[in-house]
Amino acid sequence: MMLPLLLSLLFTSSPGAPAPQFGAPEAPVHAQLSLLAERTVLRPGHGAVVGLRFRMDPGWHIYWRNPGDSGAAPTVTWDLPAGYTAGAFEWPVPQRIEASGLVNYGYEGSVLLPVTVQVPSDAAPGKIVTLAAAVKYLICKDVCMPGRARVSLALPVAVDRGEASGDAPLFDAARARLPxxxxxxxxxxxxxxxxxxxxxxxxxxxxxxxxxxxxxxxxxxxxxxxxxxxxxxxxxxxxxxxxxxxxxxxxxxxxxxxxxxxxxxxxxxxxxxxx
Amino acid sequence: MRTRAWTFIIAAALATGALTAYAAAIVGEPAPAFTATDDRGVTHSLADYAGKFVVLEWHNNGCPYVKKYYDSGHMQQLQKEWTAKGVVWLTVISSAPGKQGYVTPEESQAYMKEKGGAPTAVLLDPKGDLGHLYEAKTSPQMFIIDPKGVLIYNGAIDDKPTADLADIAGATNYVSQALTEAMAGKPVTTPTSRPYGCSVKYADGGR
CATH class of the missing domain: 2.60.40 (Immunoglobulin-like)
Incomplete structure (x- = not known):
C-alpha cells in the first residue's frame, strides 16, 4: 500500500486567538514547536506514539516535569477526535541549569517529549485524522517569557502498521534519553x-x-x-x-x-x- | 549620587545556638531578622514590627508572573486590604543592577505610584542579601511573619502557578488565607507551597 507523506505538520500561531494579555505573547516565543509521529499511520485499537518537539533558540530553556527552584513545566490541552485519548508525556533526562545560585531542571537546544495516543478500535480505515494540542510553556534565558502554540498532525487510519516516519530517528534519540x-x-x-x-x-x-x-x-x-x-x-x-x-x-x-x-x-x- | 549602606543583620534567631549551615526561612521557626533600606532611604528592621503581622513580597516588574498580579491590580488590592487591617507589607526587590527588575530608588517610587501600589514600603536589595537570607527563589514569592516573629507562611501567592490573569479568579490566595486564619487564631491550612514564577534575578556568582 502506497503511503504518501501525510505527516503534514501544521504549526500555526493561533490565528483568531484573543488579544494578548498584558503584552504576554500569544505566539510561540524563542522556540519552534511541532507535533510529530513515529509511524505513518494510526492503527485502530492500538497506541500511536507521537511527540511534542521543542526547538529552542540558543541560550533559552524550557522545563522538566519538576522545574526546580523556579519555572514551570509545559502543559498541553489536547484537541482529539472522539474516542482518541492521550496518555502522559515521557520526560527525557533533564539538564541541571544553574544561574545566579538558583537551580532549574530543563532542556536547552531541542527536546522531544513522547506520548502515546490511543486510537479507538472503531476508527475507520482510510480516514485522515487530525491530532491537535494547545501548548503553554515558559521559556527562560536571563528573563522568562510565557509562550503558547497550537500544534497538529494529520495521519491516515490504517489497519496495517504503516512505516517508520521520517521523524522516527528523533523518537529513537528521545528514548535513549528516557530514564x-x-x-x-x-x-x-x-x-x-x-x-x-x-x-x-x-x-x-x-x-x-x-x-x-x-x-x-x-x-x-x-x-x-x-x-x-x-x-x-x-x-x-x-x-x-x-x-x-x-x-x-x-x-x-x-x-x-x-x-x-x-x-x-x-x-x-x-x-x-x-x- | 548618594551611596547607601545595605546592612543586613543575621541574628542568632535559632534558639539552639548551634548555627546550622542554613539559617533559612522555615515555617514554625523564628523568621530571620533583617534590616534593609527602602526606596525612600528609610531603614526597616523586622524587630521594629514585633507585635504585627509582616508580609514579604518578592518583586520584579518585568516578570510575567508579577505582571499578572500588578497589571490586573490584584497585588495592589491585597496590599490595601491587608495594610488596612494593620499588616506591614514589605515589597522586596532583589534584582541585581543590570538584571531584569532592577530599579533605582526613583524608578521604584515612580513604578508604585503609576501602579497604585500600596505596600508599607519597597525594600531595595540589589546585593541580594535579604533574598538569600530568606532564600527567596521566585517572584512573586511570599512570606508571612506573625506578631511573635515566627514564620507562618513561605511559598506561592496562590494555587494556580501560571502567568495567566484568567487564573486569578478561581485561585485560592494563600496569603489572604493564611492571614485570615492566623488573625482568627486558627492554624494555617497551607503553611508552605512551591513558590512559582521567575527566578529571582540575583547578582551573578550566587551567594
Missing amino acids: QPAPSSWKAHATLAGREFRVTIETGRREATGTFFPIDESRIDDSAPQTVTPLASGIEFRLRASDQMAKPPAVLNAVVVLPPDRAYTVRVPVSPAAR
Missing part, C-alpha cells in the same frame, strides 16, 4: 535527620558519582549542593530538604543519573533517622 525503571535488585532507602535527607542506593557496584533529580516538587532544596559519596556497592546522596517541605514525605521519587549514560527512575522510602 529506565530501577532494576529490581536495587535497594534504595533514605533517612531524614533535621533538614537533611541521606539517600542510599545500592546498585551492586561502586558508583563514582551521580546526580539526583527530584520528581516531586518541594522535597529537596534544588539549589543546595548535592553531597555525593561513592559506596562499595552503590552511592549515597546527602540532600538538603526544601524550605517548602511541610511534612516529611514517605517517599522520594527521583531520576538518578549515573555517568556516563545510565539514568533510572527510583522510588526511595524515607524513614526518620535512627537515634
Whole structure:
C-alpha cells in the first residue's frame, strides 16, 4: 500500500486567538514547536506514539516535569477526535541549569517529549485524522517569557502498521534519553535527620558519582549542593530538604543519573533517622 | 549620587545556638531578622514590627508572573486590604543592577505610584542579601511573619502557578488565607507551597 507523506505538520500561531494579555505573547516565543509521529499511520485499537518537539533558540530553556527552584513545566490541552485519548508525556533526562545560585531542571537546544495516543478500535480505515494540542510553556534565558502554540498532525487510519516516519530517528534519540525503571535488585532507602535527607542506593557496584533529580516538587532544596559519596556497592546522596517541605514525605521519587549514560527512575522510602 | 549602606543583620534567631549551615526561612521557626533600606532611604528592621503581622513580597516588574498580579491590580488590592487591617507589607526587590527588575530608588517610587501600589514600603536589595537570607527563589514569592516573629507562611501567592490573569479568579490566595486564619487564631491550612514564577534575578556568582 502506497503511503504518501501525510505527516503534514501544521504549526500555526493561533490565528483568531484573543488579544494578548498584558503584552504576554500569544505566539510561540524563542522556540519552534511541532507535533510529530513515529509511524505513518494510526492503527485502530492500538497506541500511536507521537511527540511534542521543542526547538529552542540558543541560550533559552524550557522545563522538566519538576522545574526546580523556579519555572514551570509545559502543559498541553489536547484537541482529539472522539474516542482518541492521550496518555502522559515521557520526560527525557533533564539538564541541571544553574544561574545566579538558583537551580532549574530543563532542556536547552531541542527536546522531544513522547506520548502515546490511543486510537479507538472503531476508527475507520482510510480516514485522515487530525491530532491537535494547545501548548503553554515558559521559556527562560536571563528573563522568562510565557509562550503558547497550537500544534497538529494529520495521519491516515490504517489497519496495517504503516512505516517508520521520517521523524522516527528523533523518537529513537528521545528514548535513549528516557530514564529506565530501577532494576529490581536495587535497594534504595533514605533517612531524614533535621533538614537533611541521606539517600542510599545500592546498585551492586561502586558508583563514582551521580546526580539526583527530584520528581516531586518541594522535597529537596534544588539549589543546595548535592553531597555525593561513592559506596562499595552503590552511592549515597546527602540532600538538603526544601524550605517548602511541610511534612516529611514517605517517599522520594527521583531520576538518578549515573555517568556516563545510565539514568533510572527510583522510588526511595524515607524513614526518620535512627537515634 | 548618594551611596547607601545595605546592612543586613543575621541574628542568632535559632534558639539552639548551634548555627546550622542554613539559617533559612522555615515555617514554625523564628523568621530571620533583617534590616534593609527602602526606596525612600528609610531603614526597616523586622524587630521594629514585633507585635504585627509582616508580609514579604518578592518583586520584579518585568516578570510575567508579577505582571499578572500588578497589571490586573490584584497585588495592589491585597496590599490595601491587608495594610488596612494593620499588616506591614514589605515589597522586596532583589534584582541585581543590570538584571531584569532592577530599579533605582526613583524608578521604584515612580513604578508604585503609576501602579497604585500600596505596600508599607519597597525594600531595595540589589546585593541580594535579604533574598538569600530568606532564600527567596521566585517572584512573586511570599512570606508571612506573625506578631511573635515566627514564620507562618513561605511559598506561592496562590494555587494556580501560571502567568495567566484568567487564573486569578478561581485561585485560592494563600496569603489572604493564611492571614485570615492566623488573625482568627486558627492554624494555617497551607503553611508552605512551591513558590512559582521567575527566578529571582540575583547578582551573578550566587551567594
